[in-house]
Amino acid sequence: MFNLYNCNSKLVIDLKMPIIKVYNSTEKYKKIAIYSKNNNELTGRGLRTDITKKRISFVKKNLESLNIFFQNIIDVGCGDGSFLNEINKMSNKAFGIIPTEEELTKLREIFKKKITKKIEFYLGKSNKIPIKDNSVDLILCNCVLHGVGFNIDVFRDSLREFNRVQKNKGILYIGELPQFNEMKNRNYGTSFFKYTIWVLKNRGIKILIKTVIDYLKSLFGSSIYVIQPTNMFYIKKNNLLETIKDYNYKCIHIFDSSNNKKLTLSSSEVTSNRLDYIFVKINNK
Ligand SMILES: C[S@@+](CC[C@H](N)C(=O)[O-])C[C@H]1O[C@@H](n2cnc3c(N)ncnc32)[C@H](O)[C@@H]1O
Numbered sequence: 001m002f003n004l005y006n007c008n009s010k011l012v013i014d015l016k017m018p019i020i021k022v023y024n025s026t027e028k029y030k031k032i033a034i035y036s037k038n039n040n041e042l043t044g045r046g047l048r049t050d051i052t053k054k055r056i057s058f059v060k061k062n063l064e065s066l067n068i069f070f071q072n073i074i075d076v077g078c079g080d081g082s083f084l085n086e087i088n089k090m091s092n093k094a095f096g097i098i099p100t101e102e103e104l105t106k107l108r109e110i111f112k113k114k115i116t117k118k119i120e121f122y123l124g125k126s127n128k129i130p131i132k133d134n135s136v137d138l139i140l141c142n143c144v145l146h147g148v149g150f151n152i153d154v155f156r157d158s159l160r161e162f163n164r165v166q167k168n169k170g171i172l173y174i175g176e177l178p179q180f181n182e183m184k185n186r187n188y189g190t191s192f193f194k195y196t197i198w199v200l201k202n203r204g205i206k207i208l209i210k211t212v213i214d215y216l217k218s219l220f221g222s223s224i225y226v227i228q229p230t231n232m233f234y235i236k237k238n239n240l241l242e243t244i245k246d247y248n249y250k251c252i253h254i255f256d257s258s259n260n261k262k263l264t265l266s267s268s269e270v271t272s273n274r275l276d277y278i279f280v281k282i283n284n285k
Pocket residue numbers: 025026029030042043044045052076077078079080083097098099100103124125126127141142143144147
């Protein structure tokens with residue numbers, strides 16, 4: 001049985017089994033919330049819960065080093081809520097912002113069983129946060145702003161929105177933001193066949209076999225396989241440090257996202273591609 005649906009004005013085929021083509025990151029996580037039984041897929045790290053745990057420990061450590069108790073925290077694009085589940089302990093109240101009803105329902109289900117009543121979830125996007133002006137102490141936005149559909153305009157809109165909701169002297173933590181295009185030379189579009197050829201040439205036969213097995217698993221219904229275009233947003237550190245000034249933020253710390261090594265702001269050290277940035281909001285001019 002085939003289901004036809006319209007996604008971003010392109011007609012795509014949604015097989016009964018969950019092999020899904022999407023055209024932006026918001027649509028991707030919506031489909032994951034509908035079809036996947038594994039909540040870690042909401043983080044974009046597939047079955048790698050170890051990476052999610054490692055990232056949470058880095059973000060927590062970096063925030064703790066600031067020695068601030070926050071009145072409130074928002075996590076924009078909060079995935080499965082696991083970052084909030086840890087860092088809410090540094091605050092009186094914590095809110096997860098998530099772009100689709102499907103993810104919202106899933107998050108409320110996950111957190112129904114938890115004892116804490118400190119955490120709530122709301123529908124919103126990085127450039128449309130349902131919170132009043134100058135009210136948030138800590139904004140966390142980890143591994144969100146590079147997704148398919150983001151570009152410099154949406155990125156700037158998001159920084160403007162962070163500035164709007166953030167209290168003066170509040171902290172903005174942007175994590176896992178790439179400096180370079182991780183998708184360079186990946187010209188397979190949304191074709192699975194072309195993707196397998198790319199995998200064979202660039203990753204070798206073992207990974208190719210794994211990829212085909214994952215695909216077949218989806219075909220026979222036990223897991224989800226998402227196919228999406230190969231474009232992403234990225235911004236070099238120095239560019240970001242200039243851009244952010246337009247939104248009245250000052251950078252106070254930078255870390256390598258992969259190993260949490262602290263970098264100096266002017267450092268030209270070779271790092272892995274993704275960086276974590278901590279900014280403080282200075283008074284609006
Ligand atoms: C790679 S996951 C990261 C989840 C979580 N922050 C983490 O690090 O585990 C990307 C997240 O961005 C969210 N997202 C997609 N489009 C968004 C948008 N326009 N505004 C805010 N969040 C968005 C997705 O719903 C998903 O939760």
